[in-house]
Amino acid sequence: MPVPEPRTPTDHQPDASEPRPADPPSRHIPPEPDYLSEATYAATRRPVDQAATLLPQAYRSPSFYALERQQVFARSWVAVTLAEKVARSGQVVTASVAGMPIIVTRDGDGELRAFHNVCRHRGTQLVTDDCALRRFRCPYHSWTYALDGRLLGSPLFEGSDIPEDQQALFDTSHRRGFDQRDYGLLPVRVAAWGHIVFVNLSEASPALDEWLGDLPDRLAGYRLDESVAVGELSYDVRANWKLIAENFMEYYHLPWVHPELAKVSRVDDHHRFQGPGMYTGTCTTPISQDPSTSGWLSLPSTPGLNDDDAISGRFLWVTPNLAISVLPTHTFTIIVTPDGPDRTREQAVLNVHRDIAADTDASALADLTRFWDHLNREDIEIVERGQLGVSSDAFPGGPMCYRFEEPLHRFQNMVIDRMVGIDRIPEGDPRGDTSIVTGSSPATGSTQTEPDPSVGVRA
Ligand code: FES
């Protein structure tokens, strides 16, 4: 009698009476919260010493990202370029704001202008790269616009190969109801401060002056509008733009992420630098005098600084997308442009006062650019690690360490304000206050303070 082959597990046919193995537990993906509702942000709206960080979906969710473009970036003064790149008539810079292509230029009268980068005929993008032009000519059907946005011809034949006897065939000026004056480029609000040009897609937002609050006054001594770019860097960062912002505005990470810098830049020499306006500030004073780390001491100081500015470093994040590190000898600026929930482009630039640039050896400027590049790459590496963590559904958010993270709280509340439709500009700390900020009242945007001179807020 043949011996039956032993059964392998795959042969096993359970009969109906046998209990079936349980299905693996299904992964529960909760529905997304209402990102436009105040209730969603209750944990971050608490006073800073009790607050949780912004909900993790804000750093990874495509839905949050889409709403954030519309609520934050389309309603803010967004930094787009350096003023010196549009200093002369006809210089043109392209940018992307809230996902929309924008042109910034200076017209024939020397006025700064910004437009949506779309042709008024069928919407073609007019300019693809930074360039110098006398007028904007659409590559599709040659509609042509002046630098002040006026439609000059639809099409404009000047410079075209269309024989004169055929031009009438293309002429649209006889189209019924067509008035060339109605088809100028779509304007965008634009304004400059210091070395930076900002645009704002919203007509309802307050003016740039109000947005910046007391910042222009606080930084007036550095004469940023007289600075020139001496080194440029760019980065593609695999992280949400807010992680870059938040990393910039706290010095908690200094000992671990920048160990070399931390040896000479003591955490105790840092404090908040905060007035009214859509910014968060920290200050280091006195700044490191150690030539081995900074390189910045190898350059002369900006002429005319007061005693305080001459020994301080000031680090400002202007919400939503501008970082400025101002030192006595130079300024390092980063403009960030979100490129998805977990991608951000950074354009960084080293500026020095024009008098210093003229007298400084190129190798000293290159060394300083390398120093900032190294520092920035240390930051990028850690924020990309941060992105990997906050992208995990397991991360529920964490507590604010308010001794260091009050600026994050202030920034996150500015973002929340826009998400829920509040156009509030925070009041900041009273000038000259020497107290630690321990809480923030979302109802007023003002701060609650508690005496602690050891971590004073100095104006
Ligand atoms: S789309 Fe620009 S001219 Fe037709």
Ligand SMILES: [Fe+2]
């Ligand atoms: Fe850093």
